[in-house]
Amino acid sequence: MSKFRRYGFYSLLxxxxxxxxxxxxxxxxxxxxxxxxxxxxxxxxxxxTMKAYSTVFGKIQPNFQTLxxxxxxxxxVVVILHLVFAALAGYAFARLRFPGRDxxxxxxxxxxxxxxQLRLVPMYQLLVKMGLINTGPSNYLAIFLIKAISAADVxxxxxxFLTIPKExxxxxxxxxxxxxxxxARVMLPSAAPVLATVAILTFxxxxxxxxxxSIVLQSPAHWTLPxxxxxxxxxxxxxxxxxxxxxxxxxxxxxxxxxxxxxxIINVQxxxxxxx
Amino acid sequence: MQFTKHKxxxxxxxxxxxxxxxxxxxxxxxxxxxxxVGIFIYAIYISTFDWGIMGPTKSVGLDNYRKAxxxxxxxxxxxxxxxxxxxxxxxxxxxxxxxxxxxxxxxxGSKFFRSAFYFPSIASSAAITTLFIFLMAPDGVFNSVxxxxxxxxxxxxxxxxxxxxxxxxLYSIIGLNAWTTSGTMMLFYLANLQTVxxxxxxxxxxxxxxxxxxxxxxxxxxxxxxxxxVVATGMIGALQLYDQAILAGxxxxxPDYSLMTMVxxxxxxxxxxxxxxxxSAIGVILFVIIFSLTVLQKTLFGSAAWKGEN
Numbered sequence: 001m002s003k004f005r006r007y008g009f010y011s012l013l014x015x016x017x018x019x020x021x022x023x024x025x026x027x028x029x030x031x032x033x034x035x036x037x038x039x040x041x042x043x044x045x046x047x048x049t050m051k052a053y054s055t056v057f058g059k060i061q062p063n064f065q066t067l068x069x070x071x072x073x074x075x076x077v078v079v080i081l082h083l084v085f086a087a088l089a090g091y092a093f094a095r096l097r098f099p100g101r102d103x104x105x106x107x108x109x110x111x112x113x114x115x116x117q118l119r120l121v122p123m124y125q126l127l128v129k130m131g132l133i134n135t136g137p138s139n140y141l142a143i144f145l146i147k148a149i150s151a152a153d154v155x156x157x158x159x160x161f162l163t164i165p166k167e168x169x170x171x172x173x174x175x176x177x178x179x180x181x182x183x184a185r186v187m188l189p190s191a192a193p194v195l196a197t198v199a200i201l202t203f204x205x206x207x208x209x210x211x212x213x214s215i216v217l218q219s220p221a222h223w224t225l226p227x228x229x230x231x232x233x234x235x236x237x238x239x240x241x242x243x244x245x246x247x248x249x250x251x252x253x254x255x256x257x258x259x260x261x262x263x264x265i266i267n268v269q270x271x272x273x274x275x276x
Numbered sequence: 277m278q279f280t281k282h283k284x285x286x287x288x289x290x291x292x293x294x295x296x297x298x299x300x301x302x303x304x305x306x307x308x309x310x311x312x313v314g315i316f317i318y319a320i321y322i323s324t325f326d327w328g329i330m331g332p333t334k335s336v337g338l339d340n341y342r343k344a345x346x347x348x349x350x351x352x353x354x355x356x357x358x359x360x361x362x363x364x365x366x367x368x369x370x371x372x373x374x375x376x377x378x379x380x381x382x383x384x385g386s387k388f389f390r391s392a393f394y395f396p397s398i399a400s401s402a403a404i405t406t407l408f409i410f411l412m413a414p415d416g417v418f419n420s421v422x423x424x425x426x427x428x429x430x431x432x433x434x435x436x437x438x439x440x441x442x443x444x445x446l447y448s449i450i451g452l453n454a455w456t457t458s459g460t461m462m463l464f465y466l467a468n469l470q471t472v473x474x475x476x477x478x479x480x481x482x483x484x485x486x487x488x489x490x491x492x493x494x495x496x497x498x499x500x501x502x503x504x505x506v507v508a509t510g511m512i513g514a515l516q517l518y519d520q521a522i523l524a525g526x527x528x529x530x531p532d533y534s535l536m537t538m539v540x541x542x543x544x545x546x547x548x549x550x551x552x553x554x555x556s557a558i559g560v561i562l563f564v565i566i567f568s569l570t571v572l573q574k575t576l577f578g579s580a581a582w583k584g585e586n
Contacts, residue, residue: 015390019455024395026417027407029294039415089304098297105307111312113570115516118563119311119538121546121556122318149307179296208400210519215547226402230523233406240410247403254529258398262391 031245052241073204090157111151135219160194225250329551340557353541362516367454372461397459401519442534468502
């Protein structure tokens, strides 16, 4: 690459990085600004203040701690549900032979085609009938039921189990392992990377989801962070620093998760694409 | 005797194998049948009723579907959703491909740039859209930057009110989402690029092909699986636009229904008008559109899809 070309190349890369990072820096900066500085063009606040943070941690109802706890609780439960069901079904579809397997797998593929928006009305009616649309703690069950299983995750697990060499299984069988031991002691450990991927992507998807929480969650005490941002954006209208503080605080955990797990996220795109 | 005993043993082993397999799949399949298949059938059933807050009142056949296509706001919602999809998909795909090619070259810091480019894809749409409503306000940073480059938006037709002018609101959301989703599209292209053998490109260069020729005649055709996947997922995602619309335009997709999308319309029919039968019919229509697009894409480009079938 010529020197000139390389400079051009790097300036493009740097230009687009600025375009992706600066908006987030701006939200960070605004969250520390006093109200009268909000529309000024300085990235570093002249008179930095923690006022926005004391607002979101204390004055708003529900406060940040509540929103955070709800988001974390819901995301963790959904991650566990997805891991358990995707591992069980993915393993069976990849490694076991049984009558009706292909038909059932076809049903799973079909479920991937059903958009959430089609499920909205019947799901809501069903949840009302089950008494889960309420302001009590059983309201959480509504979200768990909606998100209990993901066809895409079952598919992903199956694709991965298909790639594990048969010899590993045979060796364990010779050692006298039963089918569930084989699954728990041999197959699950070797599927650790894809389990991590499913966990990270599910956590991220649930943490960021606005659609279902905005429909199902009835009590402010149950709101999640994205739903809280939607609600407070309406209430504060032009008082930007507290809203930006919420934006920052809701993004940091997901950024940490991404930094920790990015090799899995990139690997899985490969796993789901090139193998089969 | 020996033979039948042996056969019986094998049969029972086969049966126990089946029992084990069903042990693995019963709960997941029951959930799928209940939460997806059953719900799907229930959606079609509800859509044939006049179904209010107290439940079904009368069976109306296909009237809910007829009603939809005679409602100008629904037609506007379809128009907006399709316009959005048709514009955002090529932009996010092309940008994703371009970014992938940039970070795939052997350069210092490619890992950093890859993370930086993917960064907008990881935050929640609620956080990002709220941030952009702030940045794109008339007094916001976006307009300041434009002013810095000599474009004084307060003299322009919308006075720099990007998201609260019906002529620019949808285009602003298109720009925003092309920016956020291009990182994900970049990852899909990167995954494909890493499986592409560089020998083809090298051979072409040896034969005297220009950079441009290598790109159009070698790289682009080899990336066909990624193109298909990126366009299909992009299209499906685009037709489900909801978060950005309700955040920027409220439940009415303001201003002047310019951000009214199909999904937002379902939300309104359901939770503001309590017309559940009607809302369900719109859901079915959305499903039919998405399903047809997927089938069309499969038949047009062959079934050797990106998702594992080849």
